[in-house]
Amino acid sequence: MFARSEKVSATPGGRLFAALRTRSTRGTGNPEGAASTGSAASAREAGRSGPPGVRVSGLSVVYRTPAGELPAVSGIDLELVPGTITGVVGESGSGKSTLALSLLNAVQPPGRIRSGGVEIDGLGDVVELRGDDLRRARGRHIGYVFQAAQNSLNPLKTVGKQLLDLGRSHDVQDLRGLVRDAKNLLGRMGMDGARVLDSHQHELSGGMRQRVGIMFALVLNAHLVVLDEPTTALDMITQATILRIVREVHEERGLTTFVITHDLGVVAEVADRLAVMYGGRVVEQGPTTEVLAAPRHPYTQGLIRAIPRLIGDIGEARALPGRPPTLGTVPSRGCVFRERCELRMDVCETEEPPAVSRGEWIVACHAVAARHAEEDAGAARTANGTGDGTGGGAGNVAPPATGTERGNVARAANGTGTENADETGAGNTNGTESATGTENEDEARAGNTNGNAYEDREVLLRGAGRTAGTHGPREKA
Numbered sequence: 001m002f003a004r005s006e007k008v009s010a011t012p013g014g015r016l017f018a019a020l021r022t023r024s025t026r027g028t029g030n031p032e033g034a035a036s037t038g039s040a041a042s043a044r045e046a047g048r049s050g051p052p053g054v055r056v057s058g059l060s061v062v063y064r065t066p067a068g069e070l071p072a073v074s075g076i077d078l079e080l081v082p083g084t085i086t087g088v089v090g091e092s093g094s095g096k097s098t099l100a101l102s103l104l105n106a107v108q109p110p111g112r113i114r115s116g117g118v119e120i121d122g123l124g125d126v127v128e129l130r131g132d133d134l135r136r137a138r139g140r141h142i143g144y145v146f147q148a149a150q151n152s153l154n155p156l157k158t159v160g161k162q163l164l165d166l167g168r169s170h171d172v173q174d175l176r177g178l179v180r181d182a183k184n185l186l187g188r189m190g191m192d193g194a195r196v197l198d199s200h201q202h203e204l205s206g207g208m209r210q211r212v213g214i215m216f217a218l219v220l221n222a223h224l225v226v227l228d229e230p231t232t233a234l235d236m237i238t239q240a241t242i243l244r245i246v247r248e249v250h251e252e253r254g255l256t257t258f259v260i261t262h263d264l265g266v267v268a269e270v271a272d273r274l275a276v277m278y279g280g281r282v283v284e285q286g287p288t289t290e291v292l293a294a295p296r297h298p299y300t301q302g303l304i305r306a307i308p309r310l311i312g313d314i315g316e317a318r319a320l321p322g323r324p325p326t327l328g329t330v331p332s333r334g335c336v337f338r339e340r341c342e343l344r345m346d347v348c349e350t351e352e353p354p355a356v357s358r359g360e361w362i363v364a365c366h367a368v369a370a371r372h373a374e375e376d377a378g379a380a381r382t383a384n385g386t387g388d389g390t391g392g393g394a395g396n397v398a399p400p401a402t403g404t405e406r407g408n409v410a411r412a413a414n415g416t417g418t419e420n421a422d423e424t425g426a427g428n429t430n431g432t433e434s435a436t437g438t439e440n441e442d443e444a445r446a447g448n449t450n451g452n453a454y455e456d457r458e459v460l461l462r463g464a465g466r467t468a469g470t471h472g473p474r475e476k477a
């Protein structure tokens, strides 16, 4: 049974920093730690060797538009450490869903993976997978919980019927066993499994449907699970429940989990590691606690600064000026964030920022790179005995202008406090799912011609035929 029960503050504000406090007792992404919580045992029971590592390298994805093929994701390097939860955060349109779909090689036309690879332990490079291999990988190895999973069920079939369809499409011989596993999973998430399997989607609440989505992602025993906006459009209490379940399922089943969200509170609550995306790039990544406590990239600093506070001067919260770029406006060279950056320098106009690292912490920013260089020079001077006492110490790396006082900050309604509502030309209606689930423009954009979210799920879980070979020729970077 899921043993961990974490108290989650239901107030909007306490969440981010209450979560940060509890993280220190949980560790930050130590795979051994994950194993010691029982995940290794459950992985053994499940007959697999343990949670997989994932290495995304040089990944670039483009969408065809009237103006030609434009990059939605560019040169992404990211590692998912086995047994950890990695959270990806960024404003709407930053490329989070495109990155997530790439983990399943499921970017649909008019998109295609232009270059790069996604190496998953036990599977190889999924970008190279086609046909049956790809179909088996989805569902059995990689579970996907859709953005708007609440609406991704087929409204015409009971959950149980959809479960059987899924089992048959994956050649599951023991369908009774599959149903037993599904009931078990649903029961562990606090639901009456038999009743839920007998229900249609309209008979279930949003939180229940989200749990059904998680069940579908796990029931074939996937050990890499991708959750796209798992709490969007849920009330605060249900959000807290779903996040607790995500963490518990992750630990109990020994998973490697990837959570996409625009809500910093969500990553603070569940993620061991954090990657911040902007304009199709990962601009900062590292252990969640450390990144949120002292973000280095000016964009991450801006996201945190934009979170309104419950206590103290509400005016301290400052929305990031400007808007995130669209496919058409993302600069083709230089730093993609420069238009909104207060640390902007000349070099940002022309040169892509280098990814500089300090241990597990990686930042792509010219200003941070310059500070690191200063620090290194200062350290070298000190080591040589020539230090003048002014060398760049760690304190020279800009702390967040707002600091990150524990418990003092309210979570923004949209998590980032920025201008998500001013969505870009792509017409993204993220978070505004229709009751029928047939008007989700994200799904429509993803190449699903009838726009039904459940259709898309079925395509991913079952239909290699519809998705195989949809990518154009790959240009290896």
Ligand SMILES: Nc1ncnc2c1ncn2[C@@H]1O[C@H](COP(=O)(O)OP(=O)(O)OP(=O)(O)O)[C@@H](O)[C@H]1O
Pocket: 063, 064, 065, 072, 090, 091, 092, 093, 094, 095, 096, 097, 098, 099, 109, 110, 111, 262, 325, 326, 327, 424, 425, 426, 427, 428, 430, 442, 444, 445, 446, 447
């Ligand atoms: N099918 C498509 N056709 C054209 N452009 C697309 C398509 N899908 C996504 N895009 C564009 O690619 C970029 C990245 O979109 P993506 O959905 O991956 O971002 P996101 O960070 O997940 O946003 P959100 O939080 O709103 O889901 C955006 O500029 C978006 O408009």
